[in-house]
Structures are given as C-alpha cells and as structure tokens.
Amino acid sequence: MIMNPLILTSIDALPTNLQEESIREAIEDAGFQAALIQDETDYKSVQAAPGVQKVQVALATEEAQIHHDPKIITCNQLMEKIEETGFGAVLVSTGEDMSKINLRIDGVRTVNSMRVLENSLQALPGVQAVQISPELKKIAVSYKPDMTGPRNFIKVIDSTGSSRRFKATIYSEGEGGGRESHRKEEIKQYFRSFLWSLIFTTPVFLTSMVFMYIPGIKHGLDTKVVNMLTIGEVIRWVLSTPVQFIIGRRFYTGSYKALRHGSANMDVSIALGTNTAYFYSVYTVIRAASSPDFEGTDFFETSAMLISFILLGKYLEVLAKGKTLEAIAKLMNLVPETAMLLSLDEEGNMIGEEEIDSRMIQKNDIIKILPGAKVASDGFVLWGQSHINESLITGEARPVAKRKGNTVIGGTVNENGVLHIKATKVGSESALAQIVHLVESA
Numbered sequence: 001m002i003m004n005p006l007i008l009t010s011i012d013a014l015p016t017n018l019q020e021e022s023i024r025e026a027i028e029d030a031g032f033q034a035a036l037i038q039d040e041t042d043y044k045s046v047q048a049a050p051g052v053q054k055v056q057v058a059l060a061t062e063e064a065q066i067h068h069d070p071k072i073i074t075c076n077q078l079m080e081k082i083e084e085t086g087f088g089a090v091l092v093s094t095g096e097d098m099s100k101i102n103l104r105i106d107g108v109r110t111v112n113s114m115r116v117l118e119n120s121l122q123a124l125p126g127v128q129a130v131q132i133s134p135e136l137k138k139i140a141v142s143y144k145p146d147m148t149g150p151r152n153f154i155k156v157i158d159s160t161g162s163s164r165r166f167k168a169t170i171y172s173e174g175e176g177g178g179r180e181s182h183r184k185e186e187i188k189q190y191f192r193s194f195l196w197s198l199i200f201t202t203p204v205f206l207t208s209m210v211f212m213y214i215p216g217i218k219h220g221l222d223t224k225v226v227n228m229l230t231i232g233e234v235i236r237w238v239l240s241t242p243v244q245f246i247i248g249r250r251f252y253t254g255s256y257k258a259l260r261h262g263s264a265n266m267d268v269s270i271a272l273g274t275n276t277a278y279f280y281s282v283y284t285v286i287r288a289a290s291s292p293d294f295e296g297t298d299f300f301e302t303s304a305m306l307i308s309f310i311l312l313g314k315y316l317e318v319l320a321k322g323k324t325l326e327a328i329a330k331l332m333n334l335v336p337e338t339a340m341l342l343s344l345d346e347e348g349n350m351i352g353e354e355e356i357d358s359r360m361i362q363k364n365d366i367i368k369i370l371p372g373a374k375v376a377s378d379g380f381v382l383w384g385q386s387h388i389n390e391s392l393i394t395g396e397a398r399p400v401a402k403r404k405g406n407t408v409i410g411g412t413v414n415e416n417g418v419l420h421i422k423a424t425k426v427g428s429e430s431a432l433a434q435i436v437h438l439v440e441s442a
Helices: 020-029 075-084 095-099 111-122 150-159 177-213 215-221 231-247 249-260 266-290 300-332 431-441
Strands: 005-008 033-036 052-058 063-068 100-106 127-133 138-143 167-170 224-226 338-344 350-357 366-369 378-383 386-389 400-402 413-416 419-425
Touching: 063 075, 075 249, 100 150, 111 127, 111 138, 111 150, 138 150, 150 167, 177 215, 177 231, 177 300, 215 231, 231 249, 231 266, 231 300, 249 266, 266 300, 300 431
Parallel strands: 005 033
Antiparallel strands: 052 063, 100 138, 100 167, 127 138, 338 350, 338 366, 366 419, 378 419, 386 400, 386 413
C-alpha cells in the first residue's frame, strides 16, 4: 500500500484540549503520513506585540509577512522588535505598496513645480496619498485600483502646465531591487567572513593535525617557551583568537539578543560549543605556562574549524536561497513588457489602439492579444477565438481553446487568432502574482 505523504507545516489556532500528537495520530489513522515540524523562527515576541494580528514566515526566502494595525504599531517599530529577537530586518514592502506606483517626472525644474503636480494628482478620485521626492524627481502615488490607475496619473501630469513640459514615466527601479541588493551584500559578507576564517584556521589545523606527524616540524612546534608551554600552542592560540571573537562576532550578537528575550537559537549553540573548546584550551595554555610538569591538550583547532564550517554552510545557504529568488524572477518575467490597449466607443466599436507598458493596465481595460504574443493580464475574452498555451502556468501540455466568455491567465501564450480581452485582475491580484506568493511562502 502506497501512502501519500502529508506534512503539517503550521496551525493557526488549536483548542486547548487538542494536542499536536493527537492531530498527527488522526492523520495517520486516515491513511497518510504526518510529521510535526517545529518552527525554526522565533517570532512569538513579534506576534505578542500590540497591534500585530498575524505573522507568516517564509523560511526559503527569509521573509516575513506581518499583518498589523499601523495606528498601534508602525513598520519601524516592528523592525526594531524583530531585531531585538536576534534577527536582522530589512523592509521589502508595505501593504500600501499593493496599490502604489512610483513615477519619474522629466521637465521639473523647481520644487514648486512638484507641488503643482502633487495638487493635480490629489484632485483625482481614488487617489489616497501623494509623496514627492524633488531630489529624485519622483512621485509616489497610493490609490484605489477600482477607481483609477497609473495611466490616469500620467495623463494628468503630461497635461499639467501651459507649456506641457512635464513628462511622466514609470520609475525605472526594478521590483525587489532592494531585496536583490540586500541578498548580494549578504552573500559577499558571508564569503568574506569565510575567507578570513579560512586564512586563520588553516595554519591552526596544520599545526595540530598535520605537522605533528612530520618529525622536523614537530620538534620545532614542541619547543618549550615557558615551562611546559610550547611554540605550537602559542601559534594556535594567537591564530584562533581572531576567528573566535572577531570573525565569529555575529554569533555572540545573536546569542545575546536571543538570551535577553529568554530564548535559545542556533547562535547560542554555536557560541556555547566554540567557547567551551576555546576557553578550555586557554586554561591548558595558562596551566602549561605556570607549571613545570603539567601536560594537557588544547582544542583551539576545534573552535576555529567549527566557526569556519558554519560560515561555509551559511554562505552555501544564502547562495541556494538566491536560486529561489531567481526562480521567482523568472516567473515574473512571464508577463510581457508591453500591451495593446483598445479604445471603444459607447456602442463597443473599436475606435483606436495604443501600445502601453503592461504595468499601466487597469481594471476593465480592453487588451488586444495578437497571435504568438503573451497575454498581458488576467481577464476574459470579449471577442475572437484562439488556442492558448497555458503549460507554464497550469502544466497543461495541449493548447486550450478560448472563445467569447472564457477566462485567460496573464503570462500564457496566444497560439493563433486575435483575441480582445477585458482585464479583471491586475497587479498583486493576478494569478501569476499569487503563484509567486505561494513560491515565496513554500
């Protein structure tokens, strides 16, 4: 009998009389296999903070999604709360970014010009907030997608002023740019730390594990300096100290923050294990230097090599997580860069078409999909019939027939025939964005 594996990853709420073991047994009685996975991320203190409603952590991408009341606790306060638990925190996006767009303004010469554009945008229905950055010539607009969209903002900006010298475009910073730069910097930091650790640890390893079997070198390392203290012990002590306290400083910082909140994480285990080996070795060195007949063994190589191997593991881990982000970026690249927007009269007859940036698509827009082109947005077919290749999204190997009334998915490929579709889900509401969210949370 083949049993389907079932992994229980999280439980939002449990009755007080229901235990995890009872759940596991019930699942196994139903014919499945179950294993309880303990949460490796200590976010209980964040969950318990006033104003925090829900916390979801994606271990694969090292990201957390926190639902909170901004009137009670702000984003900066949440980041401080996370850092207090021993973890680093970088703000990737806020909830308002779901309906927020950054526009670059060309032709702006003074701050007053930016103020004029700000007032023009705030007068539009559906606009919630406008933030200007004169030094960057950037305007950030928060809006209700059901009422307005970026195309309306650009039209207003382009038509503002008597000379119409203002020109608005979507700001050219890529989505997740800050996240990507943070990831690259993290990879560089771990690589540098491992490289320096390797430089100091290699001679420590050689003097304790290799050179002791080479007669000539062994005699030199066993030469007494003071009483029973040898040159080899001094060399290992000097070289392992920077690894323990400078290169391994991050583990002490993480341990302090964790213990301060009454919890123990991986940093505590690393600091405890390496400190035990290091300080015992310091004790043997001091005893050897102060006693003419003391014979002991030092373990400086143990603490140095442990830190080096852990840093290597951390480096390989961030590299692997970078691959996950690359996969997410490839998913996002399925959306075409441009789309053909159709203009209709009151009777539904086409009166014109215009090529626009696909990020400027708004709800209820009519989009023309040519043969061989990618579908620019989720929606349904208004006119035409064709076959669409949905294999990259649904896994369906054969093209799916589409005609009036059928739904289409953004990022799929139109095989033949021309289609007119009405956009129904844009931005974070699209099927592709939901798939990306699932990959991030996996």
